[in-house]
Amino acid sequence: DAFGLPAENAAIQRGVHPRDWTFGNIKVMKEQFRRWGILYDWSKEIASCTPEYYRWNQWLFLRMLERGLAYRKQAPVNWCPSCQTVLANEQVVEGACERCGTAVVQRDLEQWFFRITDYAERLLAGLDALPGWPEKVKTMQRNWIGRSEGAEIDFAVPALGERVTVFTTRPDTLHGATFLVLAPEHPLAARLIAGHPRQAEIEAWIARVRNSPRIEREEEGSAKEGRDTGRTAINPATGEEIPIWLANYVLPDYGSGAIMAVPAHDGRDLAFARQEGLPVRLVYHPDAPDAGAGELDPATLTEPILHTGVIRDSPPLDGLRDGPEAVRRAIAWCEAGGFGRGKVVYRLRDWLISRQRYWGTPIPVLYCERCGVVPVPDDQLPVELPYDVEFTGREGNPLARVASFVEATCPRCGGAARRETDTMDTFVDSSWYYLRFLSPRDAARIFDGAVANRWAPVDQYIGGIEHAILHLLYARFICRVLHDFGLVAFEEPFANLFNQGMITRYSELSGRVEKMSKSRGNTLSPDALIDEMGADTERVYTLFIGPPEKEAEWSDEAVTGAYRFLGRVWRMAEKLADAPAIAPADAELERDRHAAIQRVTHSMETFHFNTAVAALMELGNSLSRALEEKTASRLRCEEAFDTLLQLLHPMAPHVTEELWERRGHVETLLDTSWPEYDEAKLRRARISLVVQIDGKLRDRVEVDAAAADKEVRAAALASAKVQEHLAGKEIAKAVVVPGRLINLVTRRSA
RNA sequence: GCGAAAGUGGCGGAACUGGUAUACGCGCUAGACUUAGGAUCUAGUCCCGAGAAAUCGGGUUGGGGGUUCGAGUCCCCCCUUUCGCACCA
Numbered sequence: 001d002a003f004g005l006p007a008e009n010a011a012i013q014r015g016v017h018p019r020d021w022t023f024g025n026i027k028v029m030k031e032q033f034r035r036w037g038i039l040y041d042w043s044k045e046i047a048s049c050t051p052e053y054y055r056w057n058q059w060l061f062l063r064m065l066e067r068g069l070a071y072r073k074q075a076p077v078n079w080c081p082s083c084q085t086v087l088a089n090e091q092v093v094e095g096a097c098e099r100c101g102t103a104v105v106q107r108d109l110e111q112w113f114f115r116i117t118d119y120a121e122r123l124l125a126g127l128d129a130l131p132g133w134p135e136k137v138k139t140m141q142r143n144w145i146g147r148s149e150g151a152e153i154d155f156a157v158p159a160l161g162e163r164v165t166v167f168t169t170r171p172d173t174l175h176g177a178t179f180l181v182l183a184p185e186h187p188l189a190a191r192l193i194a195g196h197p198r199q200a201e202i203e204a205w206i207a208r209v210r211n212s213p214r215i216e217r218e219e220e221g222s223a224k225e226g227r228d229t230g231r232t233a234i235n236p237a238t239g240e241e242i243p244i245w246l247a248n249y250v251l252p253d254y255g256s257g258a259i260m261a262v263p264a265h266d267g268r269d270l271a272f273a274r275q276e277g278l279p280v281r282l283v284y285h286p287d288a289p290d291a292g293a294g295e296l297d298p299a300t301l302t303e304p305i306l307h308t309g310v311i312r313d314s315p316p317l318d319g320l321r322d323g324p325e326a327v328r329r330a331i332a333w334c335e336a337g338g339f340g341r342g343k344v345v346y347r348l349r350d351w352l353i354s355r356q357r358y359w360g361t362p363i364p365v366l367y368c369e370r371c372g373v374v375p376v377p378d379d380q381l382p383v384e385l386p387y388d389v390e391f392t393g394r395e396g397n398p399l400a401r402v403a404s405f406v407e408a409t410c411p412r413c414g415g416a417a418r419r420e421t422d423t424m425d426t427f428v429d430s431s432w433y434y435l436r437f438l439s440p441r442d443a444a445r446i447f448d449g450a451v452a453n454r455w456a457p458v459d460q461y462i463g464g465i466e467h468a469i470l471h472l473l474y475a476r477f478i479c480r481v482l483h484d485f486g487l488v489a490f491e492e493p494f495a496n497l498f499n500q501g502m503i504t505r506y507s508e509l510s511g512r513v514e515k516m517s518k519s520r521g522n523t524l525s526p527d528a529l530i531d532e533m534g535a536d537t538e539r540v541y542t543l544f545i546g547p548p549e550k551e552a553e554w555s556d557e558a559v560t561g562a563y564r565f566l567g568r569v570w571r572m573a574e575k576l577a578d579a580p581a582i583a584p585a586d587a588e589l590e591r592d593r594h595a596a597i598q599r600v601t602h603s604m605e606t607f608h609f610n611t612a613v614a615a616l617m618e619l620g621n622s623l624s625r626a627l628e629e630k631t632a633s634r635l636r637c638e639e640a641f642d643t644l645l646q647l648l649h650p651m652a653p654h655v656t657e658e659l660w661e662r663r664g665h666v667e668t669l670l671d672t673s674w675p676e677y678d679e680a681k682l683r684r685a686r687i688s689l690v691v692q693i694d695g696k697l698r699d700r701v702e703v704d705a706a707a708a709d710k711e712v713r714a715a716a717l718a719s720a721k722v723q724e725h726l727a728g729k730e731i732a733k734a735v736v737v738p739g740r741l742i743n744l745v746t747r748r749s750a
Numbered sequence: 751g752c753g754a755a756a757g758u759g760g761c762g763g764a765a766c767u768g769g770u771a772u773a774c775g776c777g778c779u780a781g782a783c784u785u786a787g788g789a790u791c792u793a794g795u796c797c798c799g800a801g802a803a804a805u806c807g808g809g810u811u812g813g814g815g816g817u818u819c820g821a822g823u824c825c826c827c828c829c830u831u832u833c834g835c836a837c838c839a
Contacts, residue, residue, distance in 0.1 A: 140754090143752095167839065169839065465833080555761080555776070560776075564775095564790090568790095571790085602766080610774085611763095611774080614763090618774070692820075696820095732819085735820075737820095740769055741770070745820090
């Protein structure tokens with residue numbers, strides 16, 4: 001991404017403007033790509049930090065705003081009271097500001113969101129129609145969306161004339177709900193504790209919980225803390241009054257931010273009930289208690305009863321076994337009673353796109369005292385980022401201090417208005433950029449829909465596993481939004497997804513093998529390596545190092561293997577002229593050539609580049625041997641060599657193109673078509689066949705490739721070694737695998 | 751804790767649907783050419799035992815069990831590692 005936090009940090013730390021820093025990086029990277037011999041169509045180049053690109057982020061935002069898919073609400077941010085600025089999670093180290101060490105607090109700000117939760121069901125269902133995606137990524141997305149089926153149940157709070165709605169996946173345990181727990185952030189919390197003898201203490205506690213970073217609050221083993229509101233609610237199943245508590249283990253933005261606690265059948269509720277001395281009631285009873293165990297005593301229960309037993313103390317459901325049927329019946333019963341209904345909730349939360357930073361797409365809205373929130377009209381796009389900005393890392397967003405940016409005119413009433421200074425999350429840029437590549441200079445629209453429908457979805461998308469959830473989910477979401485706007489005909493942006501592994505290298509600093517990074521001191525300068533051994537060596541070695549989906553350890557020693565291989569290919573060219581006109585082993589070399597085409601083609605298609613390189617090395621070895629021993633004719637050797645160059649070309653374009661020209665070809669290698677192999681040429685007339693006795697390899701015999709089972713058996717039995725091993729045994733049966741082996745199964749003779 | 755993936759020589763790794771385990775490369779050993787070589791070429795290199803040698807016998811894909819004529823590959827149990835998620839009601 002051309003936008004992003006690192007650019008802004010560079011500005012703060014080194015005084016370089018984010019724009020200059022970014023374009024400097026782009027320049028360096030393009031030069032590296034060029035040296036590597038990586039071919040891109042640079043006429044399609046885009047940079048998301050240019051107004052030509054980000055104006056369409058703004059356009060997209062406005063369309064989403066019109067349809068209610070973009071909205072504003074209060075949401076907490078990490079706030080450093082000393083720097084007076086918002087921090088990203090990665091800038092918070094153990095609860096403190098990474099720069100000044102001050103304890104970070106949570107602070108509510110009005111922020112912009114995209115309503116991705118509206119698309120939760122479609123995003124989930126769409127995963128089933130993505131056979132080209134790794135199962136692992138799909139599982140991660142499913143868990144992230146986190147669909148849960150259950151019920152909403154209303155609990156009346158007579159003292160307030162209100163009701164609390166809880167979400168539960170286990171409405172069948174309603175009879176066992178002995179108290180309610182609300183998130184401290186719950187809207188009713190303030191009214192519930194109003195007038196409580198220790199109201200002030202509870203309010204202070206609520207403030208503390210709200211202030212603790214969410215990461216900390218969700219940490220495993222962090223203590224459950226709660227306060228009794230002193231109020232009660234009515235359990236609609238039993239008519240009983242049950243206490244209402246507030247506790248930090250209930251999260252405000254999942255379900256309804258309130259739960260019914262069923263300590264007998266939930267571990268967290270049981271732990272909390274024991275801690276606070278709250279009652280426990282069993283609904284499910286183990287149906288075959290161990291002899292002597294008799295009735296379970298709720299008072300002594302130490303482990304919740306999970307997924308076992310029969311409902312006993314819940315009259316309408318008595319006798320039901322734990323399971324989906326019990327849940328279904330419970331929901332029907334709640335609905336009939338008018339105090340509950342079936343409900344599906346998602347773990348997925350709306351996408352917070354606001355960033356209180358300079359280096360991003362300005363969110364195109366204005367705040368007018370008279371008209372309120374006013375979208376910037378399309379004809380005033382793009383809202384451009386000003387260049388002259390001061391970066392201090394303190395006192396919030398630098399953009400907010402640029403008067404010429406903030407002070408604006410309301411497009412509706414012409415009065416004074418204040419411009420929004422939040423910028424967009426960079427994931428907005430990357431959620432549709434693949435479409436912009438197809439018509440990058442189109443000044444009239446976000447992209448050309450006809451072109452997009454012809455070329456997209458992307459056939460093969462490649463990226464690291466770190467994007468498994470956020471980027472890929474956002475891109476899938478925005479694709480559906482664009483589809484619903486009628487801009488594209490498809491809903492899934494990437495038909496096939498491949499996750500490449502990272503390159504790791506030994507670090508002198510830590511003494512361990514780690515992901516390459518500057519801070520770990522284990523980076524390898526591609527320039528130095530290219531200077532020493534050439535771009536082709538680096539390319540071939542990188543492909544050869546291992547399967548691309550796995551992480552691979554860079555070995556400075558092993559690179560020489562690739563270097564030597566290319567050197568051998570180079571020297572072979574000079575030996576071609578010495579090959580004889582006529583030679584005995586032409587057929588063999590020809591077969592190796594066709595086998596190499598087959599293997600390399602197949603390996604490349606399945607992304608097994610390491611085995612493709614191995615197959616090329618083998619062809620190189622057999623040609624090299626033929627040249628050394630003069631066993632193949634010059635014509636065959638030249639053919640084999642040319643094929644080798646063609647197959648090697650994608651991996652080592654520089655050396656092969658050079659050698660190709662020296663061979664006297666006029667057309668460049670890049671313009672030749674991929675070689676094809678002939679099945680017939682792969683076959684041998686006579687083959688070496690393995691003879692097994694009781695599954696153990698005993699000998700190899702040479703037979704006709706087309707030999708019948710009977711002949712194979714005769715050939716096997718003719719072997720002296722086989723006869724030796726058969727001594728004293730009788731053949732019970734013979735299994736022949738055509739072209740491969742014969743297995744003689746014996747039994748001891750009497 | 752839940753979920754997923756993976757364990758093969760000294761090392762990176764290969765083995766398409768069950769059919770010659772260890773391809774290819776690194777490293778190592780010996781030799782050749784060399785004033786020299788971190789250049790190049792040749793031969794060897796999973797482990798154990800026997801043999802002067804060619805070779806022969808046995809074993810081996812984290813451990814144990816199973817299916818099969820035959821298992822690195824399929825099934826069950828266990829161990830280890832990596833990754834993802836995690837108070838989600």
